[in-house]
Amino acid sequence: FQIVVLVSGFGSNLQALIEASRASSSVFSIQAVISNRNDAYALERAQAANIPTFVITATAGQTRENYDQILSQHLKSFNPDLIVMAGFMRILSASFTEQWHHKLINIHPSLLPKYPGLNTHQRAIEAGDDRHGISVHYVNAEVDGGTIIAQADLAIESNDTPQKIAQRVHQLEHQLLPKVVMAIARGEICYSKAD
Numbered sequence: 001f002q003i004v005v006l007v008s009g010f011g012s013n014l015q016a017l018i019e020a021s022r023a024s025s026s027v028f029s030i031q032a033v034i035s036n037r038n039d040a041y042a043l044e045r046a047q048a049a050n051i052p053t054f055v056i057t058a059t060a061g062q063t064r065e066n067y068d069q070i071l072s073q074h075l076k077s078f079n080p081d082l083i084v085m086a087g088f089m090r091i092l093s094a095s096f097t098e099q100w101h102h103k104l105i106n107i108h109p110s111l112l113p114k115y116p117g118l119n120t121h122q123r124a125i126e127a128g129d130d131r132h133g134i135s136v137h138y139v140n141a142e143v144d145g146g147t148i149i150a151q152a153d154l155a156i157e158s159n160d161t162p163q164k165i166a167q168r169v170h171q172l173e174h175q176l177l178p179k180v181v182m183a184i185a186r187g188e189i190c191y192s193k194a195d
């Protein structure tokens with residue numbers, strides 16, 4: 001079972017996937033890492049793990065559809081069983097998500113359907129929520145709107161800041177994302193048309 005990981009930044013979730021893929025119990029491997037930014041630290045993590053990396057930056061005036069077509073061509077060349085968006089900070093066009101919907105998952109730092117989009121920790125604090133968390137979901141054309149596969153939650157403390165929450169959120173993500181990928185690789189979670 002082969003996956004491609006899409007990244008834009010620090011790549012701590014990529015690192016968790018690299019480690020899980022190398023565990024003796026692992027049932028998946030990482031074929032390639034694709035970043036839309038050439039300065040993503042995630043690329044260094046992939047290179048250190050001898051995983052092929054590709055950078056596809058958007059050019060000025062390029063349409064979203066055009067970028068997504070180029071991304072799609074790269075993905076097709078790998079014929080992956082699963083594409084994991086691990087901090088990939090681009091919105092994908094409907095034609096892209098329709099093409100890959102059964103093979104495309106994302107990790108998002110909120111308890112969806114609460115707080116799609118950005119600044120989720122700040123928004124949860126401002127709303128006075130006492131629970132917050134993360135979601136792994138299939139990706140459709142609606143931003144952070146596809147079927148939820150798994151979630152994990154944590155308590156928001158009275159003195160919490162977005163930065164403090166981000167640390168705990170990352171710990172949860174590093175556990176949950178590899179678990180979900182393993183479960184999909186083992187066939188324990190299957191995409192259904194309703195997703």
Ligand code: GRF
Nearest residue numbers: 010011012013087107108109
């Ligand atoms: C994670 O918090 C993820 O939920 C969000 O972007 C962040 C990526 O972090 N989509 P990292 O690059 O994996 O460290």
